[in-house]
Amino acid sequence: MGKIANLLGRRRRARMEEDLHRELRYHFDRRVEDMRAAGIAEGEARRRVAIEMGGIDQVQEDVRETWTWRWIEDAIRDARYAARSLARSPGFTATAVLSLAIGVGASAAIFSLVDQVLFRLLPVREPERLVAVDWNGNSLSYGWGPGAYMSYPLCRDLMKQDRFFDGVLCRFPTVVMLASGEGPQAEPVGA
Amino acid sequence: MPPERFPIPQGTLDMLVLQILSLGPAHGYAIAQRIEQISRHAVQVNQGSLYPALHRLEVKKWLRAEWQASETGREAKVYSLTKAGKKQLAVEKESWDRLNAAVKLIFAGNE
Numbered sequence: 161m162g163k164i165a166n167l168l169g170r171r172r173r174a175r176m177e178e179d180l181h182r183e184l185r186y187h188f189d190r191r192v193e194d195m196r197a198a199g200i201a202e203g204e205a206r207r208r209v210a211i212e213m214g215g216i217d218q219v220q221e222d223v224r225e226t227w228t229w230r231w232i233e234d235a236i237r238d239a240r241y242a243a244r245s246l247a248r249s250p251g252f253t254a255t256a257v258l259s260l261a262i263g264v265g266a267s268a269a270i271f272s273l274v275d276q277v278l279f280r281l282l283p284v285r286e287p288e289r290l291v292a293v294d295w296n297g298n299s300l301s302y303g304w305g306p307g308a309y310m311s312y313p314l315c316r317d318l319m320k321q322d323r324f325f326d327g328v329l330c331r332f333p334t335v336v337m338l339a340s341g342e343g344p345q346a347e348p349v350g351a
Numbered sequence: 352m353p354p355e356r357f358p359i360p361q362g363t364l365d366m367l368v369l370q371i372l373s374l375g376p377a378h379g380y381a382i383a384q385r386i387e388q389i390s391r392h393a394v395q396v397n398q399g400s401l402y403p404a405l406h407r408l409e410v411k412k413w414l415r416a417e418w419q420a421s422e423t424g425r426e427a428k429v430y431s432l433t434k435a436g437k438k439q440l441a442v443e444k445e446s447w448d449r450l451n452a453a454v455k456l457i458f459a460g461n462e
Contacts, residue, residue: 214399
């Protein structure tokens with residue numbers, strides 16, 4: 161019960177608590193005043209009223225319980241109302257559900273991509289030591305891709321050295337022809 | 352010999368509160384006082400159940416509450432009957448009357 165009560169807006173809740181405290185305080189003081197007017201000493205009057213009210217804490221707890229029920233009943237009523245309105249306009253419901261599905265799907269796809277590319281380490285041993293070597297020479301890529309090609313002899317020298325890198329891998333994309341039945345088709349193949 | 356003062360039977364407090372408020376708005380203390388006065392002190396309101404009842408009736412929208420200056424000048428939470436509350440009072444009075452008549456019939460059958 162306490163958990164659900166926590167879900168009530170904290171500020172609204174604090175206000176309700178303060179109101180309840182004031183309300184009970186008013187009752188208490190009025191009763192004491194009336195008893196004093198009837199000739200009972202203040203201390204005795206206070207004692208009697210406290211007994212009569214059966215413990216302010218208990219009363220407060222009982223009142224709070226009615227608030228919790230209000231919260232639950234409101235939530236159930238809202239959910240029912242929402243379900244009814246959605247059932248009344250299936251076109252709108254389908255559109256809304258579809259938009260949400262596409263939105264959630266797209267976000268999940270983008271997230272898993274970004275997660276893989278940016279946040280996960282590459283699936284190699286000691287990924288933090290992996291570097292990409294770039295070559296600042298004449299651009300041979302004709303505006304395709306970022307850079308210049310590294311010559312093969314230079315690449316071979318790099319692969320042989322053991323001063324800077326434990327190992328070097330060179331790669332070059334190329335296009336090969338693959339024939340299957342109806343004739344040759346261009347297929348880019350990584351090499 | 353029956354006791355001089357009766358605690359309010361379970362379930363009837365709500366009806367009595369609605370009835371008192373149908374006479375005019377009042378704060379909790381005044382409601383308790385009026386029930387005792389009108390019943391010539393035969394009925395005793397348990398303060399411990401009065402406030403939960405008031406809040407319960409407010410939750411059901413049968414009562415509306417507002418802070419107002421009371422007869423002593425101090426602000427008190429004053430309750431008044433809503434339209435739904437009036438309807439509910441009529442329903443409860445009706446079922447109370449029927450129960451009462453039934454109980455009387457049962458006693459009459461014994462004599």
